[in-house]
Amino acid sequence: MERDTEVELARQLIAGNPEAFDRFVEHFRAKIFHYSWLMCGQREDAEEVAQETLLKVFESFDHLRDPERVRPWIFQIAKNACLMKRRKSVFAPSKELSLDEFLPTMSHAGGHGKLQIADWSSLPDDRMLRSELKGVLEQAIGELPENYRSVMLLRDVEELSTLETAQILDLTEDVVKTRLHRARLAVRQKLDEYLSTSPARGK
Amino acid sequence: MASHEHNEKCKEVFSLLSEYLDLELTAEACQEIEAHLVGCPPCIEFAESLRKTVDLCHRYQPTELPDPLGQQAREQLLDAYRKMLAGRKPVS
Numbered sequence: 001m002e003r004d005t006e007v008e009l010a011r012q013l014i015a016g017n018p019e020a021f022d023r024f025v026e027h028f029r030a031k032i033f034h035y036s037w038l039m040c041g042q043r044e045d046a047e048e049v050a051q052e053t054l055l056k057v058f059e060s061f062d063h064l065r066d067p068e069r070v071r072p073w074i075f076q077i078a079k080n081a082c083l084m085k086r087r088k089s090v091f092a093p094s095k096e097l098s099l100d101e102f103l104p105t106m107s108h109a110g111g112h113g114k115l116q117i118a119d120w121s122s123l124p125d126d127r128m129l130r131s132e133l134k135g136v137l138e139q140a141i142g143e144l145p146e147n148y149r150s151v152m153l154l155r156d157v158e159e160l161s162t163l164e165t166a167q168i169l170d171l172t173e174d175v176v177k178t179r180l181h182r183a184r185l186a187v188r189q190k191l192d193e194y195l196s197t198s199p200a201r202g203k
Numbered sequence: 204m205a206s207h208e209h210n211e212k213c214k215e216v217f218s219l220l221s222e223y224l225d226l227e228l229t230a231e232a233c234q235e236i237e238a239h240l241v242g243c244p245p246c247i248e249f250a251e252s253l254r255k256t257v258d259l260c261h262r263y264q265p266t267e268l269p270d271p272l273g274q275q276a277r278e279q280l281l282d283a284y285r286k287m288l289a290g291r292k293p294v295s
C-alpha cells in the first residue's frame with residue numbers, strides 16, 4: 001500500500017468514517033507485526049506488539065495532527081511497544097560495525113585491479129519472488145546488530161525518511177545515515193556471498 | 204587486509220555511497236563522486252551492487268504474517284476507536 005492510501009484511510013478514520021477501519025487495521029497490523037518480528041524474533045511478542053500499538057493508535061488518534069505523518073507516527077508507537085516487550089539477547093545485540101570490514105577485496109591478477117564480487121547482473125528479477133533470495137535477505141537483516149537493524153527496517157523496508165527515522169529512534173540524522181550505510185554494506189555482503197555460492201541458480 | 208589496495212578516492216566514495224544513492228549529498232559532492240565513477244569500473248560495480256541491495260529491500264514483501272485478527276481483538280480496537288470519537292468535544 002502506498003503512503004497516499006494510508007494517509008487517505010487515516011483521514012477517513014479521523015473524520016469518523018468507520019468504513020476504513022478494517023483495511024487500516026489489516027494493513028498496519030501486518031506492517032507492525034513484521035517490524036516487531038524482525039526486532040524481537042518472536043511471533044507471539046510481535047502479535048502482542050501489533051495489538052498494543054493499534055490500541056494506542058485508536059485511543060490517541062486525535063494526537064495525530066497531520067494525517068500525512070500516519071506511518072512514522074505508528075512506527076513511533078510500535079517502536080516503544082517493541083522496546084517494552086523485547087527479550088534481551090534474542091539475537092544480535094547492539095554493537096558497532098566498522099566501515100573497513102566491508103571494503104571490497106581487490107585482486108591484482110593481470111596488472112589491473114579487479115573487484116572480487118559476485119555477478120549481480122541478473123538482479124533484480126523474479127528471483128525476488130522466490131523464497132530463497134528473500135530468505136537470504138531476511139536473514140541478513142535479522143543478523144544485523146539491533147541498532148543497525150532498526151534503522152535499516154525503517155529506512156529501506158518501510159521507506160521512511162532520514163528525518164522520520166531519526167525522530168522515531170531518537171537519533172541524529174547523521175547517526176541514522178552512518179548506521180544505514182553500514183547496515184546496507186553488511187546486507188550487501190551477505191547477498192554477495194549468496195550470489196557467489198549459487199551461480200547456477202541465477203538463471 | 205585488502206584496504207591498502209584501494210586508493211584514497213575509492214575509499215572516500217565507498218564511505219559516501221549510501222548518501223549518494225539517497226541523493227543526500229550536496230551538488231558538488233555528488234559531482235565529485237560521479238567524476239570518479241566515470242573512470243573507476245570497480246567503484247561502479249560496487250555501487251551498483253549496493254543500489255540493488257537497497258532496491259531489493261524496497262521490493263521485499265514479508266513472508267511472515269500475523270495470524271488472522273481474532274474477533275475479540277478486533278472488538279477491542281473498534282471499541283477504542285469508538286471511545287476516541289465519543290470523547291471528542293462537540294464542535295458548535
Ligand SMILES: [Zn+2]
Nearest residue numbers: 212213243246
Ligand atoms: Zn574507485
